[in-house]
Amino acid sequence: MPFATVRHEALLTEIHTDIDKIDRNRWDALERPSVYLRYDWLRGRSQSVRGEPRFVTVSGPGGQLLFGAPAFLTGDGAHPAYDLGKVLTMEELDVGDLTELPDARESLTRLRADATPWHPAIVAGSPGRMGGAAYAAQLDGEGRRQVAAAAAGALEQRADADGAAHVAWLYLLEHHDPALEAVLAGRGYRNVVIGADAYIPIEFDDFDGYLAQFTSHRRVSARKEIEAFDQAGISVAVHDADVLGPRLAELELSWRAKYGRAADLDDTVAGYQSLQENIGDALRVVVASRAGEPIGFVVFLEDPDTWWARFGGFDYRDKKTYLYFNLVFYRPVQLAIERGIGAIGYSMGSYEAKHTRGARLRHFMGYLSGVAPDSPTARDLAKVDDAQRRKLESVTRHRVLRQAGS
Template identity: 35%
Template sequence: MQTPDTDIRTAEHPDTRPPLPRLTEGQLTPGGLSALPSVPPPALGVVRRAAHLPRASWDRLAGPDDAYLATRWLDVAEDTSGAAMRYLTLTDAEGLTGALATAVADADAPWLAGRPDTVLRLCAEEGRQGARELAADLPGDLADALLPGLVCGGRHLGRTTLLSRDGHDGQDGTGDRLLAAAERLAEEEGLRSVAFLHVDEHDTALRTLLARRGYRSFHSEGYHWLPVPQGGFAEYLAGFSAHRRRRIGAERRAVRDAGVQIAMAPLDPADIPRFAELEATLLGKYGMSAWTPARSAAILERALGACGPDALAATARLDGEIIGFALIVVHHDRWFAHRAGFDYAAQRGLPLYFELLFYHLVDAAARAGATVIHYGTGSGAAKTSRGCLGSGQYAYLRTASFG
């Protein structure tokens, strides 16, 4: 069920903290900022490669729902997004107390749904809350006003956030220090904006921090997930109305009667070229004509290398040919539906999307002991119609134009 949208407006209290010292790679800030009389604050550092992070300490901060902020996925994002990554860390005697993953977005970045200019433009065109007003207050072309920019919270869509041992609103000021460091980093590198593009509406501590620091917000997307019933598909089906149950039954019969075979197995390197073709077809259908199978193949290969047996593939085959797939990333007891693709000509109108990504997946997830399937952003109506819960995502922007 979609939670009602709320919007935390920019606070009227500007940030009056003294500026942070200049940040350089590996540099630790002195203990003067926000220092307590007897206990020095966590030291701030900047790391430019995920391989150089204190990985075990970082991954302890990333919870079960933070698959895309775990270090193994940061490796994937680094190697496939074409973006310069920066990782801000706060460290005390016990290890990391806070962390923030960032990426530099420029006009050549192909990931349009993760760039502040294209996200704002599309949301303004769709009339999403706050987007038109914010776009109107920016001078000239949005790309010129916002790029290059520092995208914070991870190079993924949905639930972008910072990591903190004691919560974003802890008394140690972790969130404030990380945000101040990100802003100084952007300033030093000549970037025109700092942005969190998909902050969950329930991440109220971070939203309050961002508003207090002068960021302006707009509604950017919806995020969806499905609690996995222990009873698998039978229990899942029982949760729908009689009308919906009949429709789901008809959809499953249509797939079965067409001779389509659905299976779940670890990602097989031999299937990657076909998966890449299918994903490029799907993205082309939604206007991303510049996306190539080679780019999809590179991401799939890197995901397999990073995740190993935690990279699963749901496949639909007709007469031995793969006509649909979904890549599932396993993280703790959560499954993340990460990528998909379909042969629209071969499927002949069959409801493969629902069979592959919901009906079969729910059963497989229950058997594996998974508790949640994350479906991420986009296609909100379709996901909600098949039992997903949802929450609003909000973009937060800060530029020199906003003071």
């Protein structure tokens, strides 16, 4: 039966510096917002954050786990997605986007000028650029607020002990967790849009239904991309985690090189092995082949009725088959319809390409402690928040989906 109140003195709040010391079954019994809070994912991928674990849990009477959230102490050497100073540079926001917002341009310039005030920080968020917290199923809204408040307070105390001036809850989906958002707002955290999560809701009975949602002009473009792929003799199949190996790693390195991200083949294969060992049961690897040779792949995490796109690789020598768009969007949508998957998540970046293929955008929020309400930094964050919202709204303003009734 849901309960609204938990005696504060009956709550046990703990900060864990080693995930192996957290009981896997207790953690996974919590209701999580995404696969990124699954224990095996956190155990297998936390090292990629390049921070020191500060996982927070709240337990109730009898030792039942009521709340859990991953967090890390991070600084200069952290992955850019968890280095608070780098997150606040808002790299997706181009100064050129702000020609009509001179105040926001100046605010962004100041935020980018000096990362020192943001180091070190305790950053709450999961590997893979996804935030959120997991709760016991029986907690109602008030119960969630109580355990979230206990967790927030514990991280703030630990930040003081660690010499960190800020606690940041990153990659929270806006309006997704009202309890946590209310707690953080009540504790004086400043919030700012740090990006968006792109996702395609699978609301169609068949692939024709997916195409029918687009304007006629966009449908023509989509069919052209699909037909070029279909006529190129390319086959597509879904594999389990065992297919990940050196050949697909070479394709991933090609993808990374295209965007200036260097990686090592052996390290990439080792990363595959870690995924196979820790969360292989959730991996769905969509592979495109021609004449028996892989030419592209995308890895999705399934949990339980959502696919989350993680990474992929592509042979970019073939320019005429629209390999990327078919393998990332069109074929996964077809597969999701066939398998009863409810949504496909595509995370951050390339918003226009994702939106023109049916993706909606929802804001990723950052909540920051240690920023005084009327301080220059608070004003800068507010101006940049407005600029981010305007930029993302401008993406969806391009009408590619039919209006209701049209």
